[in-house]
Amino acid sequence: MIAAPTWVAAAANAKSTRAAELPSTLEALVQEDSPGVPWSLADMSDRSTPHASRDYVRDAGTAEQPAAAACSGVVSGPQVNGQLAAASLCNLWQQPYKIRADAAASAFALNNAFEQRFGRPLCVTSAYRGLQEQAQLRVSRGSFAAPAGRSDHGWGLAIDFCPNTYTGAAGAWLKQNGPKFGWENPPWAQAGGGGPFEPWQWDWMAGLKALNTTS
Template sequence: MADRTELPDCTGIFSGRGSNGRLAKSDLCDLWQKPYRDRADAVATITDLNSAYTARFGEPICLSSGYRTIEEQAALRSQKGGLAAPAGQSNHGWGLAVDLCPEAYAGERGRWLHDVGPVYGWANPDWAHRGGDGPYEPWHWEFVPGVEALADGS
């Protein structure tokens, strides 16, 4: 779990309340790159991944998105069409996904993330790979334990 000094106001615990795009502020924690936030349990683990990434590459993982409210997801869907999930259906709305800047997911850094990310519970989902069931999104990464718990209904 992340060093508490890196997450001074984050419990690392998700209450289980709320709905997609409507999570309580108390269940969200700031990521290292403002203004992005995600669910507390997801932030605790990705902060550890970011520490390892920073040690390896000398700078933090560059983010371009985190948690999205239902209104933010609806606006993105309106702007991007089929490249964005409908409001209420994105794992961003559960605080379980981040989008990375191109320099973070390409080349050596991308290969490193694909190898090391799963150790911390983070992965670029199969649907987002070339030839997957969804749009090709190498920038989209999800907190796998949280996504699996949603799928299991827990």
């Protein structure tokens, strides 16, 4: 038998070393902070990272669906970040995105107003995120993503929009009219707000404030 070249063994050892350095699924899910306060309303002192922009736009076409009519608007069962019951979530106008049922009515109202003005729906790139997705984003993006179990997306109360929605004339309209429907770009995500610059994230503030009050 011919012995394998030494570079084969070296490559295998390097691959094993890299695998050992990666966090396990359990480690990735461990929360660095107390899960009580929503990420948007937490102290900004641990997020004083340089401002940076990131656009994770998914090339998924919008498809109007009768999702609003199918949404009960009722949140059932205990609310645990990243582990919301399916019955507590509603489909948005763009698949496969979902948000919490009690936030859906205002989101659809905002979308309808936007569509009347621009002839197209709000373009979405992210909404509710389960615990596993939050953990994966924390590993891949570091401090630019909330710790698993702390993301506003994990409460089903945050939506990320496409650049053609949060910039230009559409963005100006959204800044002026979003708060009328209860949706705001949180202060920490704005320029000079103390957190990473994220003009694409819009939160249903009533829901987040209620969580902060009851936690």
